[in-house]
Amino acid sequence: MTDQHEAEPSAEPGAATAATATADGTGAPAGGPPRGRLTGSAIIRAVTEGQTAVIVILAFFVALVIGAVLIVASDPVVLRAWASFGYAPGTALSATWTSVSAAYSALFEGSIFSPATISAAFHGGSIAAIFYPLSLTAFEATPLILTGLSVAVAFRAGMFNIGAAGQWIGGAVVATWLGYAVNLPVVLHAVVCIIGAFVGGAVIGWIVGVVKARTGAHEVILTIMLNYIMYNLLSFLLTSQNLMQAPKQTNAVAPGIASSAMLPHVGGPPPQVGVGFLIAVAAAAATAWLLSRSTLGFQFRTVGASPSAARSAGISVERVWILAFLIAGGLAGLSATTIVQGQTAPLTTTSYGTYGFDGITVALLGRARPWGVVLAGLLFGALDAGGTVMEAATGVPSDVVNVIEALIVLLVAAPPLIRLLFRLRRTGGTGPQAIASKGWSG
C-alpha cells in the first residue's frame, strides 16, 4: 500500500491527460487523428480515410450483405427460382429480393419500429405500441451491456475475461438465493439482491485475479476452467433438493424469487424497459468514471498499456489484476440480476445463455470503452430482438443474427480489410486500433 500512495501524486496529472486523449472517440492509444468540427470536408475526410464510425458502418453493411447471401442461399424458393435462371431471370431476382427484404424488414420492425404501429396510432391505436420494438431492444441489450462492461474493464487492464459466464452464474446464484430465502421489504429486498449479485460475481472474478497474481497462471485458462466449474456447480445446486432446487421439483430449477425482490418496470406494455436497463446505463457511467477519472482507473490503463512500465512507476500490478477482475466479475454478476430479477422465469441450468461470450463481442465492438459498450450492446440487442421477430415472421432462423454480429466484430477488428474492400485511403495513424496483441505471457 505504501508504494501506492507514493505513486498517486505523479499519477494524477497523467490521469487527466490520458483521459482527454482517450475521450476523442478514436481510442487509438497512439492518439488518433485530431478531431475536427463536423464540417462538410471533415465528414468527407472521415469517410475516405475510414475513421472508426465509418469503419463500423461499412462493417455492418458487409455483414448484412453476407447475412443476405446466407438467407438467400438457404431459401428453397429462391434456389428453385435460380435453377430456372436461364428462362426467367426476373423471377430469380425478384425471389431473391423478396426473401432478403422480408427477412431484413422483419428484423428492423422487430427492433426499431414498425410503420404499421404509426398508422395505427393515427387511427386511435396505442401510441405506446410504437415504442414496443425499441423496448424489446433495450430489454435484450441490458445483460449484454453489463457483460460487455465486464469484459471491457478487464481489457483495459490488459486482461481477457472469457469468464463472464461463470461470473454471471456466481451473481445469479446469490441473487436468486437472496430473492427466495430472505424476507425483506419491497425496495430494500431488490437492492440487497443486486448487491448480492455483484458480490457473487466479484468473488468468482476475484479468484481469477488472485490466482493470476499469485502464480502467474493465464487468465484465459483460469476463466475457461471456472466457467465449466460454475456450469457444473449451478447444475449441482439446482438438482439438489436440500440446496437450491425448487421444492417438489424433478427438473433442475430454482424456486421463483419473491415479488418484493423483482426489479420494477417503467411504463409501457410488457416487456417494458426495466430498471435493469437503468442499472446497465448507470454501471456504464460508473465504469466510465472509474476508468477515465479515478486513480484506480489510471492504474488499470497503465497496467493495460505496459505492466513493466506500471511496475517501475510504483503501481502494484498484482493489485490491479485482482481489483480489475473483481470489478469485472461484479459487473457480470449485475448482468445476472437483470435476468434473474427482471424476468418472472426462475433460474435454470440454461439461464446463463450466451451472455458471457456475447459480452466479449460487445466489448470488442465497443472498443472496451464504456459508452462504446452501451452503443454496441444496443446494436446487438436490436439485432437479437429483431432476429426473434424475423424468425417468427419469415422462418429464417435467428442464428443468422449471431453470424452477422460476429462478422461485424471481425471486420471492425481488421480496418485494413475494410479499407481494401472499399478502396479507402490509408491514414497516417493506425486507425481504430483494437486491443493490443499480447499472447499468453502478457
Add this chain to the structure above:
Amino acid sequence: MTTLTAPVRVPVSISRRYLAAGTFILLGLIDILVFGFFAHRGDARFALSLPGATPRLPVIHVPGALMSYVLGAISIGVGILRAAVDLPRWGKRLSIAVVLLCFLLSLLAWADAGNSVGPLQVIDLLQGTLTASIPLVLGALAGLLGERAGVINIAIEGQLLTGAFVAAAVASVTGGVWLGLIGGSLAGGLVGAVLAIFAIMFLVDQIIVGVVLNVIALGLTNYLYDRVMAPYANTFNAGNTFATIKIPVLGNLPIIGPIFFDANIFLYITYALILVIQIALFRTRWGLRVRAVGEHPVAADTVGIRVLWNRYRNVILGGMVAGIGGAYLTVGSVGFFTSDISSGFGYIALAAMIFGRWTPLGAVAAALLFGFSFQLQTELSILRVPVSSFILLMAPYIATIIAVAGLVGRVRPPAADGKPYVKA
C-alpha cells in the same frame, strides 16, 4: 525434455516442493479418511473383460476399505519422499502419476464396494476414456501446431464444430464416410485459413479472431442446421458412421486388445498423428524451423526461414487436424450432427494443450485425464454412486487450475506466441 528448456537449471523453489508434497499428503488423507472410512462393507469388484468377451478374465475382488487405506498410505509416503528428497525431473513426474493413480483407484474402490449393481467395468471405462479423448487430443494437437509457430489458436472449438458439420453433411450426401472425413478436415483447415489471414495478414489480435470465429462457427452451423439440415435430414444428416476395425492379433489380447485395438479408424488416425507430430516437431528440420519461428521469429528470418509461410502452413494444418477431430464427433461416433455438438471440447483441448506444456505427449496425457473424468462420470452413474455427477465433472477443471497455478511447475509458452511478426 525439449531443446527449449533453459540450459541453466533454476534452483527449485522451496515452496513448490512443499506445496507438491502437501498436495500429495492431502490426497492420501482423502483416500484414507473419505474413501476408506466411508467405504461400504464388502469387496470392490473390477471386471477386466467386457461382458460376453473371450477370453474371459476373472472379476477381481478387493476389500474396499483396506484398498483405500493402502493406497492412501502409499500417497502419503510419496508425499514425504517428495518433501525430503529433491527428486530428478522424471521422479517428480512419476510421483504425480503414482499419487493420481492411487487417488483414482481408491475412488473406484469406494464407488464399487458393497454395490448391488455389479462389478465396475474397467475395460468399458478405459475404452470410453480413449474414445472420449479423441476430439480433445486432436484439438490440442491443432492448437500446439499453431502455437509452436507463434499463432494462438482459440478457434479450435469452431474448427471442431465446422468439421463435425461438414463431415456429417458430406458423408450423408455422398454416402461415403471417408469423403466426410476429408470434408470435415478441409472445413477445419478453412477455419484455420481464415484465422491465419486475419492474424497474420491483418495483424488482428489472435485471441480475438479465435473467439469471434467460434461465435461465427456456432451461429453458422446452427443456422444451416435449422434451415437446411434438420428439414432435409434424410439427405443431409443421414447418420453415416465408420465401422469398427479390430486389429488382427493385437485386438485379441486380453485387456489391451479391446482398449487400444478395437475401435474405428479415428483412434488409429489419432495414434498416427500423435506420433508424427511429436517426432516431426522435435526430431526433424521441419520441427526445428517451426519452433524457431515460434520462439524467435527475427532470428529465424535472419537465417532465411520464411516466418509467415511457416505460420500460415501450421495454422491451416492445425485446422485440418482439428477438423478430423470434429469429423469424429459425427461420422466417427454418433453419426448425426446436432446443434453445438462440440459443446466446449475445443476449449478443453486448449486447456489440455497448455496443461501439457505445448508438447504432443503432454497434451495427450492431459486430454486423457479429461476423457477419463467424462467416462468415469458415466460409469459411476451406472453404479448409482450417491455423489452428484456434477461434482465429479468439476474435478478435471479444478485439477487444471491447480496445474496451471504451479503444482506441476510454471508453464512457459513459445516466446513469440501470439505476437504478430512484421518484418523490420
